Amino acid sequence: MCGVAGYVSNNIVPTDRLYKCLKQMRLRGPDDNGLYENRDASVKVGLVHTRLSILDLDPRSAQPFHFQHYVFSYNGEIYNYLELRAELEDLGYSFRTNGDTEVMAIAWAAWGKDALNKFDGMWAIAVWDAKAEQLTLATDPFGEKPIYYIVGPDNSVFFGSQIDCALTLANIKARPNWQHLKRYLVNGYKSIHKTDDSYVEHVRRLPGNKVMEVSTRGINISPYWKVPDYRPDRTQKRADLVASVRETLISSVAKRMRADVPLAFCMSGGIDSNSIIAIASQHLGMDVCGFTIMNKDGRYDEQKLVDLSSRELDVQNEKIVLQTTNFLPALEAMIKNRHGPVSTISYYTQNFLHKAISDRGYKVAISGTGADELFTGYYDHHLLYLGTNFEEPLTRAHALENWEKYTKPQTRNPLLQDPDKYLRTPGAREHVYYKNTYYADFLRDAWHEPFVETIYCGSLMRNRMLNELFHEAVPVILAEDDKNAMAYSIENRSPFLSRELLEMSMTIPDAELIKDGYAKSILREAMAGLVPDQILYERRKIGFNSSLFEVADIKSDHLRQVILDDSPFYDVVDRGKVEEFLGRDLSLNSDSKFLFNLINAKITVDFMEA
Incomplete structure (x- = not known):
């Protein structure tokens, strides 16, 4: 993991702006840095890179x-670089390094952008082709590594791993993007990646699975990979599906353990993180250290499960x-670093998890992101499952009985209480932007942005999961x-985010995903013998969640003053309604989350308008 930035323009960009980018990205790459520029050609180009050495x-x-004739600035990891290196050597290429950067570069020279479909990894790649005078930017399939960009006059493009680098190169000041801030305040975090907007005017985000080509012919952005169709293989026995999941996940984890530095693991009491930890420790024989956020809030307390896992897996x-x-x-520092709000309370607390990982000397953190979206896991998935076309009526009757017994008592959202919800109204999505009409009333002027969903396949449940994977949650x-x-100069890796694993999961029939009231039933069975049984068959869904009350004294006069102080924020948001809101009982989960969003949005505006 590293930092990349650069530009392509008909006009010369002062070199001192490139050096400023190196300073801005020093935490992304504290181990080394470099700069390339060509100011003599008809098209001017500059690339900078800060290195976090992992391989x-x-x-x-x-x-x-x-x-x-290529120059590369690359952030990420190509996990299958050893296999690709062997393939390229068979084609006659030789290597002078032992890492993945040279493999990526030679693969690009050999196959062009088709190399992207050979890579198993995460990346944000900038390639300058001096012969064609073309800049290409490319992101990995899931969007693990960021690229932000600004399009200037004459199709100049200024880009970076961080928003501040794009602003520096374009020489413009950050101004709040109110459309995106309203989206965050009213529709919540699941809406903010429905578009390519950032919280800063003129700054765009290049989504995952994109190639952006910039030349004298113009700018072209296109996908390079097709999301796999849902093609259930009903000829396979369940035991074969379980074996395929186990084999594919173990392969993904093994490749994502490749590093020349120590690795740490984000550890909860759930099956996602413990599947990865168990594979690493029990199957691969690695020494594992897991890091856990401890919650006093009973809804999120996992200490007993974490202690059990630590003991039984010997980690x-x-x-x-x-x-x-x-x-x-702490929140203000995070907002300034992001040039925008922290999306949820959980990611405010995750900041301290990464600090602890860094303080212990680790440079890589492994997490379980993506398991819910590949194998089910959210409460609405259970209702979508009940809306599945079961081959046998008795199967749905049994599923309904399990939902009533196990899932309904844990489901707090009042919009997810009807087991026939998706039989009657397949398009019902009001729970995704929960209470958004109420939150819209806090704005001075009327604002509404309807829910939209990309159609990937005909399966109601799989289509919802793919939208969560590519647009809403992940x-x-x-x-x-x-x-x-x-x-904190740490690389994060997510073994569930593997194209091979996604493609395999899309062959699993919907009816096999939930069994006996358990979401992720296929994954649970696949991890039998590795993950402790008590974690495999824990029904509570917790994950890395936190309560605002554990991290902030929301009754403090100082916090109230910061929220209500005069600000351009209140040119758009009704101050009186915010003041009234602060006087209420905010113990409801939805209200404390909205309070967190209000605090974030106001600090963001105050920072940019200062």
């Missing part, structure tokens, strides 16, 4: 990396206890993971 720590892998565990002190200073997690981890 082949030798300076020979430093960037920007030159091969033939170390570091616990981070949350505090209410320094809430505002992109938010990945963006927050990247910002929190990079603030």
Whole structure:
């Protein structure tokens, strides 16, 4: 993991702006840095790179990396670089390094952008082709590594791993993007990656699975990979499906353990993180250290399960206890780093998890992101499952009985209480933007943005899961993971985000995903013998969640004053309604989350308008 930035323009960009980008990205790459510019050609170009050394720590892998007539600045990891290296050697190419950067570069020279469909990994790649005078930017399939960009006059493009780098190169000041801030305040975090907007005017985000080509012919953005169709293989026995999931996940985890530095693991009491930890410790024989956020809130407390896992898997565990002190200073620093709000309370607390990982000397953090979206896991998935066309009526009757017994008692959202919801109204999605009409009333002027959903396939449940994977849940997690981890010079990896694993999961019939009231039933069976039974068959869904009350004293006069102080924020938001809101009982989960969003949005505006 590293930092990349650069530009392509008909006009010369002062070199001092490139050096400023190196300073802005120093935490993304504290181990080395480099700069390339060509100011003599008809098209001017500059690339910068800051390096966090993970593979082949030798300076020979430093960037920007030159091969033939290409110059590369690359952030990420190509996990299958050893296999690709062997393939390229068979084609006659030779190598002078031992890492993945040179493999990426030679693969690009050999196959062009078709190389992207050979890579198993995460990346944000900038390629300057000096012969064609073309800049290409490319993101990985799931959008794990960020690229922000600004399009200037004459199709100039200024880009970076961080928003501040794009602003620096374009020489413009950050101004709040009110459309996106309203989206965050009213529709919530699941809406913020439905578009390519950022919280800063003129700054766009290049989504996952995109190639952006910039030349004298113009700018073209297109996908390079087709999301797999849902093609259930009903000829396979359940035991074969389970075996395929186990084999594919173990392969993905093994490749994502490739590193020349120590790895740490984000550890909850759930099956997602424990599947990865169990594979690493029990199957791959690695020494594992897991890091856990400890919650006093009973809804999120996982200490017993974490302790059990640590003991039975024989792994170390570091616990981070949350505090209410320094809430505002810490939040303000995170907002300035992001040029925008922290998406949820959980990602405010995750910041301290990464700090602890860094303090213990680790440079890579492994998480379980993506398992819910591949194998089910959210409460609405159970209702979508009940809306599935079961081949046998008795199967649905049994599923309904299990939902009533096990799932309904844990489901707090009042919009997810009807087991026939999706039989009657397949398009019902009001729970995704929960209470958005109420939150819209806090704005001075009427604002509404309807819910939209991309159609990927005919399965109601799979289509919902793919929207969560590519537009709603996972992109938010990945963006927050990247910002929190990079603030402490840590690379984050997500073994469930594998194209091979997604493609395999799309062959599993919907009816097989939930069994006996258990979401992720296929994954649970696949991990039998590795993950402790008590975790495999724990019905509570917790994950990395936190309560605002554990990290902030929301009754403090100082916090109230910061929220209500005069600000351009109240040119758009009704101050009187916010003041009235603060006087209410905010113990409802939805209200405390909205309060967190209000605080974030106001600090964001105050920071940009200062």
